[in-house]
Amino acid sequence: MGAPAYGAVLLLALALATAATAADTAPREEPTLPSSPTTASADATAATGSGPGAAGAGISSNSVLVALLDSHYTELSELVEKALLLQTLEDAVGRHNVTIFAPRNQALEQDLDPEFKRFLLEPRNLKSLQTLLLFHVLPARHPAGAFPAAAGSHATLSGEDLELAAGANGTLRVARSAVTRPDAVLRPDGVIHGIERLLIPRSVQEDFNRRRSLAAISAVLPTGAPEVDPRTHRLKKPAPPVLPGAPPVLPVWDAMAPGPSIAPAPAPGPGNGKSHFDGHSQVKDFIQTLVLYGGYNELADILVNLTSLATEMGRLVSEGYVLTVLAPNDEAMARLTTDQLSEPGSPENILYYHMIPEYQTEESMYNAVRRFGKVRYDTLRLPHKVVAREADGSVKFGQGEGSAYLFDPDIYTDGRISVQGIDAVLLPEDDTKPATPISAAPVRKAPAVTGTSRSKFRRGKLLEATCTMAGVFGQRSRLASCQ
Numbered sequence: 001m002g003a004p005a006y007g008a009v010l011l012l013a014l015a016l017a018t019a020a021t022a023a024d025t026a027p028r029e030e031p032t033l034p035s036s037p038t039t040a041s042a043d044a045t046a047a048t049g050s051g052p053g054a055a056g057a058g059i060s061s062n063s064v065l066v067a068l069l070d071s072h073y074t075e076l077s078e079l080v081e082k083a084l085l086l087q088t089l090e091d092a093v094g095r096h097n098v099t100i101f102a103p104r105n106q107a108l109e110q111d112l113d114p115e116f117k118r119f120l121l122e123p124r125n126l127k128s129l130q131t132l133l134l135f136h137v138l139p140a141r142h143p144a145g146a147f148p149a150a151a152g153s154h155a156t157l158s159g160e161d162l163e164l165a166a167g168a169n170g171t172l173r174v175a176r177s178a179v180t181r182p183d184a185v186l187r188p189d190g191v192i193h194g195i196e197r198l199l200i201p202r203s204v205q206e207d208f209n210r211r212r213s214l215a216a217i218s219a220v221l222p223t224g225a226p227e228v229d230p231r232t233h234r235l236k237k238p239a240p241p242v243l244p245g246a247p248p249v250l251p252v253w254d255a256m257a258p259g260p261s262i263a264p265a266p267a268p269g270p271g272n273g274k275s276h277f278d279g280h281s282q283v284k285d286f287i288q289t290l291v292l293y294g295g296y297n298e299l300a301d302i303l304v305n306l307t308s309l310a311t312e313m314g315r316l317v318s319e320g321y322v323l324t325v326l327a328p329n330d331e332a333m334a335r336l337t338t339d340q341l342s343e344p345g346s347p348e349n350i351l352y353y354h355m356i357p358e359y360q361t362e363e364s365m366y367n368a369v370r371r372f373g374k375v376r377y378d379t380l381r382l383p384h385k386v387v388a389r390e391a392d393g394s395v396k397f398g399q400g401e402g403s404a405y406l407f408d409p410d411i412y413t414d415g416r417i418s419v420q421g422i423d424a425v426l427l428p429e430d431d432t433k434p435a436t437p438i439s440a441a442p443v444r445k446a447p448a449v450t451g452t453s454r455s456k457f458r459r460g461k462l463l464e465a466t467c468t469m470a471g472v473f474g475q476r477s478r479l480a481s482c483q
Contacts (some may be wrong), residue, residue, distance in 0.1 A: 064190030075108035097141035098190040134158035144182035281315030298333035322359040324418045352381035362409030384428040
C-alpha cells in the first residue's frame with residue numbers, strides 16, 4: 001500500500017504545479033470604472049450609427065470639411081468658426097456631397113471693403129455672415145470637369161442661386177469671380193475650388209446698404225432753426241437732458257435771478273404772503289459779513305438798530321426781488337452832519353438811495369460804464385436815480401463833491417443780494433443844492449436904448465447892393481431899410 005499512496009501524492013503535487021504555471025501566464029484583468037448613462041448611450045450611438053446627429057458624428061478625418069479647416073484658406077476657416085456654422089456644415093456633409101468655393105486669403109484681408117468687413121463681424125449681423133458663407137457651398141458635387149458650358153443656376157445652402165459656367169478656353173467662373181484653383185481639394189464627400197474674390201449675395205448687400213444709410217441719416221440729428229437769447233444776443237444752447245427725479249442743473253436762485261444788465265424779474269408784490277426764498281437768513285448773513293469784513297459797522301448798526309430796513313430787505317428778497325447795496329464805510333458815515341441825520345426819516349431816505357433793485361457786481365457795473373459812459377440806476381428812493389461813470393479805472397457814483405468811488409468790490413454776493421463798498425455817502429441832487437425861493441427868480445429887464453447907441457441891424461448882401469445903387473441916384477433917403 002505504500003507504493004500506490006506515494007504515487008497519488010506525486011500526481012497531486014504535479015497537478016498543483018501545472019495550475020500555478022497557468023495562473024502566472026494568463027493575462028491580468030484591470031478594474032474598469034462604471035460608465036455614465038450619457039457615455040454609454042454615446043458609445044451605443046457611435047457603434048450603431050443611428051440616432052440624431054449620426055451624420056455629424058460620423059465625420060471622418062478624410063472629410064472635405066476637415067480638409068477645409070486644415071487648408072491654407074485660413075481666413076475662410078476663421079469666418080466659418082465665428083459664424084458658428086461647423087455643425088451646419090457637418091450635417092450637410094453627412095447627408096450628401098458638397099462643393100465649396102473658397103476665396104483666397106488676400107481677397108478677405110486686403111481686397112474686402114473695411115466697412116463691409118466691420119459690418120460682417122458685428123454680433124448683430126451674425127445672420128448676414130452666415131448667409132454669405134453658406135452662399136459659397138453647393139449641396140452637390142461639381143468637380144471642374146462637370147461645369148456646364150452654358151451658365152446655369154444652382155441652389156446654395158443659403159437658399160439663393162449661384163451661376164456656374166465654363167469658358168471655351170477652359171476657364172471656369174462662379175458668378176462674377178474666376179476659379180483660380182479648380183479641384184484644389186478632392187475628397188470622397190466633396191470638392192473645394194479656389195476662387196478669386198468673395199461672393200456676396202444680393203440679400204447681404206441690401207442689408208449692408210440699408211444699415212449704412214441708416215447710420216448716415218442718424219449721424220446728423222434733425223434740429224430746428226437756431227434761437228437767439230434776447231438778453232445776450234447769442235445763440236441759445238440746448239439744455240442737457242435731465243433724468244426724471246434728478247435735481248435741477250442750476251440752483252433755483254440762479255435760474256430765477258435776472259442778468260446784470262436788465263431789470264429784476266417780475267415778482268409778487270409786498271405783503272401777498274408768497275415767499276419763494278429765505279430772505280431773512282440772507283439779509284442776516286449779509287449784515288454779519290459787513291461786521292466781519294470790518295469798516296462797515298455804522299451801516300450795520302443803522303440797518304439793525306436805528307431802522308427796520310433789515311426786515312424790509314428780508315421781505316423783499318423772500319418775495320423774489322434782488323438788491324444791490326452801495327455800502328458807505330465808517331469814515332464816510334462819520335462825515336454826515338447832525339442836520340442831515342436829524343430830519344424825520346433821514347436815515348431811511350439816505351439808505352434807500354443806496355439800494356438798487358437790480359443784481360449788479362463790480363464787473364457788470366464797470367463793463368456797463370465802459371461801454372455806455374454814463375449809466376443811471378434806479379433806487380428804492382423813487383424817483384431819484386444814481387448816476388455811475390468810469391473814473392480812474394473804477395466806477396464813480398454821483399456828481400461833483402458828493403461823488404463816491406467803488407472802494408471795496410463784491411463784499412457780499414449770493415445771487416440775490418450784492419454789496420459794493422463805497423468811500424462816501426451819496427445824496428440826491430435836490431438835497432445837495434440849497435433851496436431857492438420862488439420870489440427870488442430873476443426878473444428880465446428890457447435892454448436900455450440911448451441916443452448914442454442903437455442896435456445895428458444885419459443886412460443881407462442883396463439889400464446892401466440896393467442901398468448903394470440908390471445912393472448913386474440920390475434916392476437912398478427914401479428907403480427906410482437903408483437908413
